[in-house]
Amino acid sequence: MGPLNGIRVVDLTAMVSGPVAATILADQGADVIKVEPIQGEQMRFMGAPHNGVPATFFSCNRGKRSIALDLKSNEGKDVLRDLVRQADVLIENFRPGAIERMGFGEAALRALKSDIIAVSINGFGEQGPYAQSRVYDPVIQALSGATDIQADRTTGRPAMFRIIIADKVAALTAAQAIASALYHRERTGEGQAIKVSMLDAMISFFWPEGMGGLVYAEREFDVRKEQGTMDLIFETQDGHITAGTVSDKEWAGLCRALRREDLIDDERFATSMARIVNADVRKKIVADAVSAWSSAEILARFQAEGVPSAPLLNRTELLDNAQVVANGTISRTEYAGFGEVRQPVPPARFSKTPSEISGPAPRLGEHGRSILAELGYDEARQQAMIDAKTLRIPRD
Incomplete structure (x- = not known):
C-alpha cells in the first residue's frame, strides 16, 4: 500500500x-x-x-x-x-x-x-x-x-x-x-x-545554475559567455564518453588517468577558477588525450582515479546497463x-x-x-x- x-x-x-x-x-x-x-x-x-x-x-x-x-x-x-x-x-x-x-x-x-x-x-x-x-x-x-x-x-x-x-x-x-x-x-x-x-x-x-547570471542584479552577466563552447562529451577510439572534474583532487586524477601529469600544476588549470576561465583550451586538451583510448580502457582508468565518468548510452543500451539493472x-x-x-x-x-x-x-x-x-x-x-x-x- x-x-x-x-x-x-x-x-x-x-x-x-x-x-x-x-x-x-x-x-x-x-x-x-x-x-x-x-x-x-x-x-x-x-x-x-x-x-x-x-x-x-x-x-x-x-x-x-x-x-x-x-x-x-x-x-x-x-x-x-x-x-x-x-x-x-x-x-x-x-x-x-x-x-x-x-x-x-x-x-x-x-x-x-x-x-x-x-x-x-x-x-x-x-x-x-x-x-x-x-x-x-x-x-x-x-x-x-x-x-x-x-x-x-x-x-x-x-x-x-x-x-x-x-x-x-x-x-x-x-x-x-x-x-x-x-x-x-x-x-x-x-x-x-x-x-x-x-x-x-x-x-x-x-534558475539555480541556468540563470546564475541573473541572480544578483548589481552583478548581472551573460551566462553564455562563461560556459565555454564545448560540452563534456569526448570521442574515444570506439565511441563516446563523458568525464568531468570540479575539485583539484578530481582534476589531478583525470590527469593521471590520461598520463598527462604535466597538466596538474599547469597554471591554466591549477585551480577551479583557472579551469573555468580556460575551459575551452582545457576541454580541447582533454578531448585530444581521451581520443587515444578505447572507451572501456579510459573509463576504467577514470574510475580507478575517482573521476566522475560514464559511457554515453543509447536508449536501448540502458535496459542492460549494470547500474540500471542493479x-x-x-x-x-x-x-x-x-x-x-x-x-x-x-x-x-x-x-x-x-x-x-x-x-x-x-x-x-x-x-x-x-x-x-x-x-x-x-x-x-x-x-x-x-x-x-x-x-x-x-x-x-
Missing part, C-alpha cells in the same frame, strides 16, 4: 502535464479516476497503438481507472458531481476560465466537497498576453530560456530539448504541491486551490493483451509504504460501469446513459 492509499483523485487532464502528475499519485497508492470525453483524450491517438493503447499514453496513464463521459450533458455533469463528492483531489489542465464555464470552478467544487484540493495546470498563468493561447511544450521551451540554454555553443543557434520537458517539470511540481496540500489538510481540515503554470515551473527549474530501475511486467511491458519503477523508494505500478493504462471507458456502480447507479441507469451516448464503455 502506497503512502496515498485511500486518497481518491479525479483526473480531468489530457496530454502530458496533468496525466503524469496524476500517475505519480497513482504510483503512490491513490485511486485515480481518469474522466475522459466520449471520444477519448488526444494522447490516445498519438503513436501506434498496441492493444489499442499507444506507448506514450500508457506511460502517462498507468494504474488509473477510466470513465468516458459527455461532460456537456446534464447526465455527464451529474456523474462528475458525484465523483467530486467522494474525491480528495481534482486535477484539470484546461485553459484559464474553462473549468468555470463548465460549472466546476473552485466555488462549485467546494460546495460539493468543502475540503477538496482543486488543482489547475496551465501553460502561461491566468493573466498576461499568452494566458488564453494554446500551448505545447516547444512554446514553453521558447519562452523559458530553454532554447538559449540548449543553444549550439559554437554557432549560437538556439536548440530545443528533444523531449517533452516542460509538461513533465510541471507534472512534478504539481504532484509535490498536491502532497503538501494534503498534508496541510490533514493538519487543519482545509482544502485549497493549487495553480501551476508550465512557464513558471520551467523557469524555476532552470537499481532495478526498469520493471518488466506481463499484462494481458500487452505482453511484457517495461516501465521505470517509481523513483522515490519508501521504506514503509512502497510505491508500485498498480496496473496498465486503461482502455477508454474501461471502468465506467464499475465506477458508476460505486456511485450507486444501477444497471438500468447505466444502460440509459450508454443509449443516450453520454457514457461510453469499450466493446469486448
Whole structure:
C-alpha cells in the first residue's frame, strides 16, 4: 500500500502535464479516476497503438481507472458531481476560465466537497498576453530560456530539448504541491486551490545554475559567455564518453588517468577558477588525450582515479546497463493483451509504504460501469446513459 492509499483523485487532464502528475499519485497508492470525453483524450491517438493503447499514453496513464463521459450533458455533469463528492483531489489542465464555464470552478467544487484540493495546470498563468493561447511544450521551451540554454555553443543557434520537458517539470511540481496540500489538510481540515503554470515551473527549474547570471542584479552577466563552447562529451577510439572534474583532487586524477601529469600544476588549470576561465583550451586538451583510448580502457582508468565518468548510452543500451539493472530501475511486467511491458519503477523508494505500478493504462471507458456502480447507479441507469451516448464503455 502506497503512502496515498485511500486518497481518491479525479483526473480531468489530457496530454502530458496533468496525466503524469496524476500517475505519480497513482504510483503512490491513490485511486485515480481518469474522466475522459466520449471520444477519448488526444494522447490516445498519438503513436501506434498496441492493444489499442499507444506507448506514450500508457506511460502517462498507468494504474488509473477510466470513465468516458459527455461532460456537456446534464447526465455527464451529474456523474462528475458525484465523483467530486467522494474525491480528495481534482486535477484539470484546461485553459484559464474553462473549468468555470463548465460549472466546476473552485466555488462549485467546494460546495460539493468543502475540503477538496482543486488543482489547475496551465501553460502561461491566468493573466498576461499568452494566458488564453494554446500551448505545447516547444512554446514553453521558447519562452523559458530553454532554447538559449540548449543553444549550439559554437554557432549560437538556439536548440530545443528533444523531449517533452516542460509538461513533465510541471507534472512534478504539481504532484509535490498536491502532497503538501494534503498534508496541510490533514493538519487543519482545509482544502485549497493549487495553480501551476508550465512557464513558471520551467523557469524555476532552470534558475539555480541556468540563470546564475541573473541572480544578483548589481552583478548581472551573460551566462553564455562563461560556459565555454564545448560540452563534456569526448570521442574515444570506439565511441563516446563523458568525464568531468570540479575539485583539484578530481582534476589531478583525470590527469593521471590520461598520463598527462604535466597538466596538474599547469597554471591554466591549477585551480577551479583557472579551469573555468580556460575551459575551452582545457576541454580541447582533454578531448585530444581521451581520443587515444578505447572507451572501456579510459573509463576504467577514470574510475580507478575517482573521476566522475560514464559511457554515453543509447536508449536501448540502458535496459542492460549494470547500474540500471542493479537499481532495478526498469520493471518488466506481463499484462494481458500487452505482453511484457517495461516501465521505470517509481523513483522515490519508501521504506514503509512502497510505491508500485498498480496496473496498465486503461482502455477508454474501461471502468465506467464499475465506477458508476460505486456511485450507486444501477444497471438500468447505466444502460440509459450508454443509449443516450453520454457514457461510453469499450466493446469486448
